[in-house]
Amino acid sequence: MNNMIVYEIADLGALDITELLTESKDEGFRNIHRLVNEYNEGMNTFQHEDEALFECRVGHRVIGICGLNRDPYSGGSIGRIRRLYVLKEFRRHGAGRRLVEAVIHKASSHYTKLVLKTDNPKAxxxxxxxxxxxxxDDELVTHELEL
Structure with a gap:
C-alpha cells in the first residue's frame, strides 16, 4: 500500500469523510461523529499553531484521519492524539502508523509529551x-510518548 499519502487538513468541511462516518458508526465507534460535530460547532477546529488534523488518502478516497490537540488537562506542554480512525480494509497496512507518525512529527515541535485515551485493546x-x-490508574490517559 505505497500509494497512501498523509496530508494536513486545513478545512474538515471540505473533505468527503462520509465513508469514515458510516463505517465507524456501523462498528459502534462515535469518535468520527464527535470529530465532525465538534468541528462544525467550533469546539475543536485544530486551528492553533500547535494543533493539526491529518488525513490519509488513497487516490481521492479518504481512508483515515487523526488529530493533534493541546491536552486540555495539562499546562500546555503536552499534546493529545484525537479521533484516529482507519477504514477496516486499510488496517494493518500502515495507514494508522503514517497518521500517528505525522502527529508525532508535528507534536515534537511543540510538546514534550504526547498522550491519548483508548478503551480499545487493539488500539x-x-x-x-x-x-x-x-x-x-489515570482516567484521562491510557498511553503516553515522551517526545
Missing part, C-alpha cells in the same frame, strides 16, 4: 507498537 497494542507506554 492499545497499536500504540505500544509505536513506542507509547501504557499508563495505569
Amino acid at each position: 492499545g497494542e497499536f500504540y505500544k507498537n509505536l513506542g507509547f507506554k501504557g499508563i495505569a
Whole structure:
C-alpha cells in the first residue's frame, strides 16, 4: 500500500469523510461523529499553531484521519492524539502508523509529551507498537510518548 499519502487538513468541511462516518458508526465507534460535530460547532477546529488534523488518502478516497490537540488537562506542554480512525480494509497496512507518525512529527515541535485515551485493546497494542507506554490508574490517559 505505497500509494497512501498523509496530508494536513486545513478545512474538515471540505473533505468527503462520509465513508469514515458510516463505517465507524456501523462498528459502534462515535469518535468520527464527535470529530465532525465538534468541528462544525467550533469546539475543536485544530486551528492553533500547535494543533493539526491529518488525513490519509488513497487516490481521492479518504481512508483515515487523526488529530493533534493541546491536552486540555495539562499546562500546555503536552499534546493529545484525537479521533484516529482507519477504514477496516486499510488496517494493518500502515495507514494508522503514517497518521500517528505525522502527529508525532508535528507534536515534537511543540510538546514534550504526547498522550491519548483508548478503551480499545487493539488500539492499545497499536500504540505500544509505536513506542507509547501504557499508563495505569489515570482516567484521562491510557498511553503516553515522551517526545
